[in-house]
Every structure is written in structure tokens, then in C-alpha cells.
Amino acid sequence: MTGQDRPRPVFDPALGTETRALLAAAPERLVAACRPAPGPPRLRAATVVARLVWIPAFAVFYGVLPGGWLRVCLLASLDDDELLGGAMRWGRLPVLAMMLTPALQILLLMLGQIEAAAVLAAVSFTGWVTGALRHVREPAAARAAREHHGSYLLPADFDRPAAGLLVRAQRAVDAVLGSRAHGAGLLDDIHNAVVLPSQEWAIAGALAEHSRLRRERVAQQPERLSPRVRALLEPQDRAMEASVRSVTGRIEALEAYARRAAEADDAYHESRVLQGLPEQNARYRDLLAGTVGDDMAGAEIRGMAEDARRAETALRERVAGAIRAGHDLALPSERPGVSPRRAR
Structure with a gap:
């Protein structure tokens, strides 16, 4: 499926704006609804042990033995890819600061600035502890993706026919x-x-439901079924065809609304041009008055005014047509007098 034929993720409007933004900003955390929901994160035993050793060890090295070489040895000795990889992902500047901090502490001690060295050690240690504990908490995007699994749909949830229809709908929107x-x-x-x-x-x-049902049908290997059993599946096929026609009709209504909106766009552009006509008319009136007779000038000006009125009427008609097409799109839950229901 090419990029143009690939639909974007779709989020349930019932989700809050902040939640939708959080999920959209972390697509790598999302799990397709057709796949099992992700479970809560679990820490490996090696990771827990490494962190229990890591934090007090840094407390000693920062406060008692501020040696850069000791810190390098500590990082090298920890058999924890997540911690070491996390340090590397922070970038060169923080790692460089980590290496230079002990040297600065030694310099302050040599200059007799014991309090300054202690403050620097405390600040550095606090930063490292914060970095360690940060990995214990589940990222907000991962938690949202887990808690709201099924309230968003990804390209993997759609087979090729469904993806093509969804792309049409999204383009119209x-x-x-x-x-x-x-x-x-x-x-x-x-x-x-x-x-x-x-x-x-x-x-x-x-x-998405169409895609699930079609995938289940393929898994049944219908070519291996007897004619009698295949006949029993025909009502299901007719139900699928009817549902596809219904959804396609809804998409076509969206596309019709998009065409009406484009027509309204053209009329809106014309109306913006008309806003400058009075000033332009005055200038053209002076031009005509200086080059042709008054009668001809008056007829030309009246013709321009009539064109302006026709364009304004066309704008109102096109906008009204677009609004009528838009009202036809409203779901039952969004029409007056109908109790709200969650869209599915």
C-alpha cells in the first residue's frame, strides 16, 4: 500500500482533545485494534538490581570519591542496556558534563571551596537519581495507548478495499x-x-469491521468448503455487500459536500474581489467619463453593478447549497431531538 493509499490513524471523538493529541504525537506507541491490547510494563529483574546498585553507588562517587574514571567504570560494569542506552540517548553534552563534574569537584576541594563542592555533588546526584527514576514510570503516551486501545484505528486495521474507501473519506474531510x-x-x-x-x-x-470479517472469511478457506456449506455463507456475503454499499454512500455524500465547499470557495473568492469593486468602479468611472460619452459611461457602470449583484447572489446560493449538503451528513446522534449515542 503506497503512502497516498495509506489512511491516517483515526481517533474516537469521545476521547479528550489532550488525549487525542498525546496519541497522535506518539504513533510508535499505538497498537492496532485488530491486535491484542498491550499489557502494563514489566521491569526485568536485572534492571531493578542494576538501579538499586546504581543510585547508592553514584551517591558514594559523587560525594566521597569524585573521580571521572570511577564513573566510567561504573557505567561499563552495569549490565543494563536500558540504562547505558538511555545515557547515550541523552546526547553528548550531558555525558560530557557527567565526566567533567568530578574534575570540577576536585578543583573546588583543592581551592578549599568545600561547600561549593558539596552543593555540586548534591545537584549532580539529584540529576542522576531523577534520570534513574524516570525510567520506572510508564511514559504518558504508552499508558494512553494501552488504556484507550480500541478507541483508535490504525492502517493495519484495514485491508486494501477498506483502506481505499477510508482514504476517500479522509480526503473529503x-x-x-x-x-x-x-x-x-x-x-x-x-x-x-x-x-x-x-x-x-x-x-x-x-x-475496520469489514476488514475483520473478510480476514476471517479468508482464514476459513472457503474454496475447501462443500457447495452446501458455501450456500449457508451467502447471507453473510449479502449482508457484507449491503454494508459496503451503505458506507460507500456515506463517503460519496462526504465527497459531494467537499465539492459544494469547493464551489463555495470559488464564490467566496469572487466576493472578496467584489469588495474592492466600489473603489475600482470610481476609478473606471473617471476613466470612462474622460474617454466616452456620459450615456455610455452610465451604462457601463450600471452593468458592472449588476454583475456585482449577480456574483453576490451566486455566493449566497453556493454557500446555502453547501450548508444543506453538510446538514445531510449529521449522524442520528447529532440531529435535534435524538438522544446522543457513541459513534462506532
Whole structure:
């Protein structure tokens, strides 16, 4: 599946804005809904022992024996790839500071600045302890990905037919939300920021279910079934076809709305041009008055004013058409008089 045919992750609108942003910022933490939910993190016994030894050892080396070579030996002796790898990932500057701190402590002791050396040792030790304990806590993105597993859908949740339909839906949503008419507030009556994410999630949920069912059917190896058993599966096939048609119709409605939004964009551009017409008309009026007769000048000016009125009417009609198309997209839970239900 190419990048253009690959859908982006879809998040349940019921998730909070901060949670969605946290998950979107850490795609490597997300686990497809078609796979088992990740379990809570577990520390290896070697990691726990290494940390128990690591922290008090650094307390001694920072406070009693501030020697850079001792610290290098300690890092080399710890058989804990996570700790050593974490130190390397911090970058060259922090590691360089780690190596130079003991030398600075020795210099301060030689100069008789015992209190300054003690403060430096305490600050350095606190930093190292904080770094050690930081790995004990589960990262916020990993915890969110585990707790909200199933409330987001990834490309792996969709087979090729489903992915193609979802990409169409997402392109239509992007076209509407990226339109100048939406940005200018001309389509705000539809609450695009609410309706469109709900539509995308509902479509994605249906397509993910289609993908699961089709994968299960392939696993059944239908070519090895007898005609009588295959006949029993035909109602399932008809149900699948009906559901695919329904979802495809919803996607086509999204695409129709995107086309109406594009038309409204064109009309909005024309309206912006019309805003400068009065000043331009005055300049053209002076031009015509100086080159042709007054009667001809008046007719030309009246013609330009009539064109402006027609363009303004076209803008209102196109925006109204886009708004009507947008209202048809609302899920039952988003229509007046209908109790809210969670999109699936």
C-alpha cells in the first residue's frame, strides 16, 4: 500500500482533545485494534538490581570519591542496556558534563571551596537519581495507548478495499476543513469540527469491521468448503455487500459536500474581489467619463453593478447549497431531538 493509499490513524471523538493529541504525537506507541491490547510494563529483574546498585553507588562517587574514571567504570560494569542506552540517548553534552563534574569537584576541594563542592555533588546526584527514576514510570503516551486501545484505528486495521474507501473519506474531510469557506465561518452552521470527525470515526469503525470479517472469511478457506456449506455463507456475503454499499454512500455524500465547499470557495473568492469593486468602479468611472460619452459611461457602470449583484447572489446560493449538503451528513446522534449515542 503506497503512502497516498495509506489512511491516517483515526481517533474516537469521545476521547479528550489532550488525549487525542498525546496519541497522535506518539504513533510508535499505538497498537492496532485488530491486535491484542498491550499489557502494563514489566521491569526485568536485572534492571531493578542494576538501579538499586546504581543510585547508592553514584551517591558514594559523587560525594566521597569524585573521580571521572570511577564513573566510567561504573557505567561499563552495569549490565543494563536500558540504562547505558538511555545515557547515550541523552546526547553528548550531558555525558560530557557527567565526566567533567568530578574534575570540577576536585578543583573546588583543592581551592578549599568545600561547600561549593558539596552543593555540586548534591545537584549532580539529584540529576542522576531523577534520570534513574524516570525510567520506572510508564511514559504518558504508552499508558494512553494501552488504556484507550480500541478507541483508535490504525492502517493495519484495514485491508486494501477498506483502506481505499477510508482514504476517500479522509480526503473529503480534509477538503472541507481546509476550504476557505470553512475558515471564513461561512459553513459554521454545520459544526464541521464536530460532524466531520464523527463521520470519519463511524466510517472507519465500519470499515475496520469489514476488514475483520473478510480476514476471517479468508482464514476459513472457503474454496475447501462443500457447495452446501458455501450456500449457508451467502447471507453473510449479502449482508457484507449491503454494508459496503451503505458506507460507500456515506463517503460519496462526504465527497459531494467537499465539492459544494469547493464551489463555495470559488464564490467566496469572487466576493472578496467584489469588495474592492466600489473603489475600482470610481476609478473606471473617471476613466470612462474622460474617454466616452456620459450615456455610455452610465451604462457601463450600471452593468458592472449588476454583475456585482449577480456574483453576490451566486455566493449566497453556493454557500446555502453547501450548508444543506453538510446538514445531510449529521449522524442520528447529532440531529435535534435524538438522544446522543457513541459513534462506532
